[in-house]
Amino acid sequence: MRLIQNMCTIAEYPTPGSSGSAAAASIDCCLSAVSGRRLVKIAVVGASGVGKTALVVRFLTKRFIGDYERNAGNLYTRQVQIEGETLAIQVQDTPGVQIHEQGLSCNEQLNRCIRWADAVVIVFSIIDYKSYELISQLHQHVQQLHPGARLPVVIVANKADLLHIKQVEPQHGLQLANMLGCTFYEVSVSENYNDVYNAFHVLCKEVSHKQQVASTPEKRRTSLIPRPKSPNMQDLKRRFKQALSAKVRTVTSV
Numbered sequence: 235m236r237l238i239q240n241m242c243t244i245a246e247y248p249t250p251g252s253s254g255s256a257a258a259a260s261i262d263c264c265l266s267a268v269s270g271r272r273l274v275k276i277a278v279v280g281a282s283g284v285g286k287t288a289l290v291v292r293f294l295t296k297r298f299i300g301d302y303e304r305n306a307g308n309l310y311t312r313q314v315q316i317e318g319e320t321l322a323i324q325v326q327d328t329p330g331v332q333i334h335e336q337g338l339s340c341n342e343q344l345n346r347c348i349r350w351a352d353a354v355v356i357v358f359s360i361i362d363y364k365s366y367e368l369i370s371q372l373h374q375h376v377q378q379l380h381p382g383a384r385l386p387v388v389i390v391a392n393k394a395d396l397l398h399i400k401q402v403e404p405q406h407g408l409q410l411a412n413m414l415g416c417t418f419y420e421v422s423v424s425e426n427y428n429d430v431y432n433a434f435h436v437l438c439k440e441v442s443h444k445q446q447v448a449s450t451p452e453k454r455r456t457s458l459i460p461r462p463k464s465p466n467m468q469d470l471k472r473r474f475k476q477a478l479s480a481k482v483r484t485v486t487s488v
């Protein structure tokens with residue numbers, strides 16, 4: 235990952251929840267400590283080797299760099315334009331999810347990243363059926379870590395350039411995404427930047443709308459509901475007037 239560290243559009247931070255990342259991880263109020271802008275936090279998850287790092291790097295740099303170190307779980311920040319507003323976006327690359335006989339095995343580092351995120355990209359590879367089988371469980375796991383809120387999720391089927399050795403039919407990915415209520419993108423990180431960009435863009439838009447809705451009712455409440463007059467103040471005023479007029483009466487009678 236040394237390559238992308240040298241690219242000046244990206245700021246890199248330690249993993250959320252790790253000791254050095256307190257500043258980045260504690261920004262839960264939707265504002266970026268880096269730019270003072272509204273912040274959208276996205277975690278990219280999926281099985282090992284499906285192209286998570288390649289996807290993140292492609293989105294952030296527009297480049298496909300073929301070979302990557304095994305993922306160390308890096309966090310990157312950049313700014314994006316969403317409907318005329320500049321937002322800060324943080325993208326967390328995560329270690330590949332392991333599959334065991336009992337099912338998913340998500341370590342604490344991965345769980346921390348998912349809890350931290352406002353939205354998640356779940357990636358599978360069309361040439362790896364096991365990575366596709368993981369999607370439902372992973373989606374369920376993500377929602378369980380965000381009880382009481384439906385986290386925006388985009389499902390990305392990667393390596394569409396390798397159709398000749400595919401193990402998953404594109405329509406199966408779409409059907410699964412529909413069933414789970416997620417947006418679906420089939421992409422080739424190696425060959426197409428636009429689809430990758432669209433997948434992240436759609437997610438940022440959804441989070442941005444959610445944040446706006448979450449902040450609006452409070453404002454409206456304070457502006458629409460008239461402030462009740464304090465009965466005590468009115469009472470005090472009345473008594474003050476009474477006392478004043480009694481005093482005036484006393485003075486005139488003297």
Ligand SMILES: Nc1nc2c(ncn2[C@@H]2O[C@H](COP(=O)(O)OP(=O)(O)OP(=O)(O)O)[C@@H](O)[C@H]2O)c(=O)[nH]1
Pocket residue numbers: 281282283284285286287288289299300301302303304305328329330331392393394395396421422423424425
């Ligand atoms: N043909 C093809 N290869 C791809 C594509 N995307 C990624 N790859 C390759 O797939 C391999 C794995 O990519 P990574 O980005 O390291 O995958 P990862 O999911 O981050 O893997 P872990 O770090 O092990 O979790 C690399 O050799 C990439 O070059 C794609 O769209 N097409």
